[in-house]
Amino acid sequence: MSLPAAFTTPPFIPEVFTLDSTTSESYTSDLSLSDLITDLNNSSHLGLSMLPRCTYIEDFKQILLPAVYSFVFVLGLPLNAAVIQKIWRKRPNLSRNNIYTLNLAIADLLYVMSLPLLIYNYGSRDYWPFGEFACKLVRFQFYSNLHGSILFLTCISVQRYVGICHPLALWHKRGGRKLAWRVCGGVWLIVTLLCAPTFHFAATGIQRNRTVCYDLSTPKHSVNYYPYGMALTFLGFMLPFLGIMLCYCRMAVFLCRPGAYQGVSMASSEKRDKAVRMIIVVATVFCISFFPFHLTKTMYLLVRTFPDVPCKTRNLFSIIYKSTRPFASMNSFLDPILFYFTQPRYRKSTRRFMLKVTTLREKGTSV
Template identity: 30%
Template sequence: MMSSENNCTNLYDHRAVARVLIPLAYSIICPVGLLANALALHVIFSNITKINSITLYSANLAVSDILFCLSLPLRAVYYGLGFHWPLGEGLCKTITLLFYLNCYAGVNFMTCLAVDRFVALVFPQNLVKLRKVKNVRLVCLAIWLLVFAQTLPLLTINLTKTEHDNSITCMEYPNFEGLFKGLPYMLIVGVVLGFGVPVVTIIACYSILTRKLRLAAKSNRLTERSGRTKKARGVIAGVVFVFVVCFSPYHIDLLQYMIRKLFYAPDCKELQSFQISLHITVCLMNLNSCLDPFVYFFACKGYKQKLMRMMKWQVGTHFSSAGRISPESSGIGEEHGTRRNTRITMNTIREAR
């Protein structure tokens, strides 16, 4: 039966809105994601002697996010041109590979972070070998090889397609239609294995860990206030948050459409709605490169302190500049300087003069 996707001409009628909103979103995600993940790598490798399981998983997650962020400017150009890709098949395949590598490497490394914190508190003695640096390095290598193996078949097919208006689309769902026999079955299995299994694992870890900590807190109040306990709960809660906000909408959207395709052939109106929802949920999924630093905030020792120092420095610079430029601001600083513990007051400025 001929799929309706081949005959639809309204799939990109939302380009007028998309060419403004999506590049705007990527122009925010790209620099924020690069800065936050680069800071995480700086914190991790500046304490190279203290590398452990959680910092290794965090470092690999940061690397995958940075690689992905580097591809966003080209994706922004594609959407800015109204779903037109003038850069050739090779570059389209490259950014497609980076997209899926980031998505599923990120899912796996975040799952490893949650499991690592779970094992550290629930089975600290029994499964200690799993958290040794040597074994964690092998796990990270296995994850990269697995994700490469899953995504490399994309390089064997054409990911660009010339549309009826002579625009060239790249990495759009209709471009995959007809290339694989049994595509709905393949994507359903991919969603279950690539998203369903990790999310169930993470929720189970969080639920069991929370229950164990609650029971331990009843017998010993010091356990509840333990820094190690807060760190573990913070890491797993951060991972759950990223999964819910970033990865769930895309995978649920994909799953529901593939299930519908098993029972009937969706018409052009349904496919257009699916296309619009895909562009929105893919944007949300790309947001994970900005939200992953919430996980580092709890996982990486020193990341929180480094981030707070940077923020304090920027706030201090702002007030310092305002004190030099604005007489009114300086007057207020003199009146309330002692109370706010500011370093620059009008008295010192007058003395300097």
């Protein structure tokens, strides 16, 4: 059975990525003289004919991105679905921490469900047959999940900090679950506003008779994307990250203080271990997913705005940034692990389930 024409991948041509030093991005192949003349004519219409051009080879994307996205999809879909099911079954007696975790899992699940489109796209060597709106929506889902996860992890960290360092205070208990739901609504609103410009910058384009879906921006908007990209990194990553580090430093000082738990009824050794586990897991998520991506993205945005930067240097930063981009999606299955390690009753139920399975297997082999 043959595929519809819209989903038939065009014949493969060895692909090279060309990036104008300031504004132009395009996919090109083995260039003939006529192709170069055509490209120069097109550039002159955009007012770019005097800018130097640089060629990037990106064959690594065809292997790295589909492999990582497939791995994230296979793990992230069932893990986040399981977290949502376990928390939702506890309603209406959800704790504030569980409310934040539920919204975190929903954000991750929405992103994971969009990964099959990206797997097909990169597996087909950047061919995008799904249309303009799907391109914008997939890019929006990536960045909204990324920054939504950061903000919900911030909410969880602040909640844990207050519970550990101010367990007897009453001011943070006012509002209860209703306040937590309002905070989650505010987070979704902030994420939507922060990532809404993605619908403007991300778009499809035609390069060498192949439809592509631009990630950061189209070529003509790349200069305008720079201030937005930097603002998104600062507001959506740096500020929450600093807030989380401040909470964790205060928690670490409190937990290491001699006799910190004496006279405090709710602060048991189990609660202390739970807080330590959360600090370790959240720090791991940031080290693997968030920090490398935002660092390399910032460096890449800076480098590509300077026309005097050597082509090899721009090529290097492009490869580094695009190599860390798929790992930013790994938080979609690392977040459920955070939930698992910070919820003792779910670890105990999992151990009981595994013990039951092991017992049944042993009985089956002994028969």
